[in-house]
Amino acid sequence: MSKLAFLIFVSCFLLATFSLSKTGSAETKVSGNTETAILAGGCFWCMEHPYEDLPGVSKVISGYTGGKKKKPTYKEVASGSTLHVEAVEVHFDPAKISYSDILEIFWRNIDPTDAGGQFVDRGKQYTTGIFYKNKQQKQVAQASKKSIEGSKRFSKKIITKIVKAGAFYRAEEYHQDFFKKNYIHYRVYRAGSGRDEFINRVWGKDKEYKISRTGLNNAPQFTLVGNKTGSKNHLTKLQYYVTQKSGTEPPYKNEYWDNKRPGIYVDIVSGEPLFSSKDKFKSGTGWPSFTRPLVQENIVQQRDATLGMVRIELRSKSADSHLGHLFRDGPKPTGLRYCINSASLRFVAVENLTKEGYGDFSTLFSNGL
Numbered sequence: 001m002s003k004l005a006f007l008i009f010v011s012c013f014l015l016a017t018f019s020l021s022k023t024g025s026a027e028t029k030v031s032g033n034t035e036t037a038i039l040a041g042g043c044f045w046c047m048e049h050p051y052e053d054l055p056g057v058s059k060v061i062s063g064y065t066g067g068k069k070k071k072p073t074y075k076e077v078a079s080g081s082t083l084h085v086e087a088v089e090v091h092f093d094p095a096k097i098s099y100s101d102i103l104e105i106f107w108r109n110i111d112p113t114d115a116g117g118q119f120v121d122r123g124k125q126y127t128t129g130i131f132y133k134n135k136q137q138k139q140v141a142q143a144s145k146k147s148i149e150g151s152k153r154f155s156k157k158i159i160t161k162i163v164k165a166g167a168f169y170r171a172e173e174y175h176q177d178f179f180k181k182n183y184i185h186y187r188v189y190r191a192g193s194g195r196d197e198f199i200n201r202v203w204g205k206d207k208e209y210k211i212s213r214t215g216l217n218n219a220p221q222f223t224l225v226g227n228k229t230g231s232k233n234h235l236t237k238l239q240y241y242v243t244q245k246s247g248t249e250p251p252y253k254n255e256y257w258d259n260k261r262p263g264i265y266v267d268i269v270s271g272e273p274l275f276s277s278k279d280k281f282k283s284g285t286g287w288p289s290f291t292r293p294l295v296q297e298n299i300v301q302q303r304d305a306t307l308g309m310v311r312i313e314l315r316s317k318s319a320d321s322h323l324g325h326l327f328r329d330g331p332k333p334t335g336l337r338y339c340i341n342s343a344s345l346r347f348v349a350v351e352n353l354t355k356e357g358y359g360d361f362s363t364l365f366s367n368g369l
Contacts, residue, residue: 035099036092056094061088061170063170066163080123098295108206271346279292299315311326
């Protein structure tokens with residue numbers, strides 16, 4: 001029996017076995033501060049496994065997305081009539097693993113040059129795609145794809161699509177954690193599919209990706225030079241008061257409240273990237289205000305009960321600098337206002353990003369300033 005014939009036999013056996021299971025295709029919900037990444041890489045059994053045990057990943061859900069039919073079944077998607085693809089929804093904590101890391105692992109588990117499916121699974125329902133949830137994910141995905149293209153690791157053109165995420169429908173329960181529930185069947189299918197052979201040939205020793213902890217866009221890891229005491233030497237009196245003593249500068253009488261130049265804002269102590277001018281808005285408060293961080297994991301939130309009220313304090317991760325506070329009265333799309341002290345920041349203009357070691361963020365401004 002040929003490899004393909006054997007796989008078809010196994011697939012038919014599994015489908016017949018599980019077709020009696022109850023359909024569980026309701027749209028999934030996300031709670032708390034967890035972020036999600038929706039990725040299509042062919043058979044979702046093979047895409048659950050690489051993410052399941054990663055630090056910062058709370059769960060991985062197999063499902064369907066990309067089509068218009070609501071709550072599709074496996075049989076409907078497998079027929080190719082729904083325009084849905086098999087995909088996984090990865091729930092992760094951006095403080096422990098970045099979206100950029102999620103994508104690095106994605107590339108190492110697919111053939112991004114195959115327009116007809118993935119390995120033994122053929123048809124549009126098995127094609128690859130990155131479904132971004134917001135503008136930031138879109139920018140990171142585009143930069144990640146560009147990096148893969150530039151690596152020349154693949155001899156053919158990369159055709160993996162990057163599209164806005166629509167509804168994601170949870171697949172039937174028997175598909176969830178399939179590799180755990182049906183380990184032998186999973187190993188038989190995967191071994192014969194050609195996926196592992198392809199990964200080993202293309203990636204070799206680089207197939208095991210080490211979580212970088214570098215944040216979005218694969219930006220370089222910034223470390224604090226010296227300790228808190230030593231940091232005092234290059235800070236002004238106001239900068240020290242704000243960053244080290246959790247002080248607050250006067251509104252309107254600070255350096256960046258009305259700064260309109262394109263670029264990024266980094267921690268005044270450590271240099272870790274924090275915010276982008278792309279997300280800055282005029283709040284009318286007299287302090288620099290942003291709708292979101294540039295690198296989510298570089299911002300730490302903690303409870304602040306001073307001044308007779310409970311607020312959310314923002315601090316930088318590496319330097320532990322006091323930055324400001326988070327409020328839920330910002331504009332769309334996040335509805336958030338990151339109210340930041342200018343004294344905690346240093347501005348790096350877009351024309352100086354590469355010179356100062358922040359070149360990876362230049363792509364954010366490539367389509368206009």
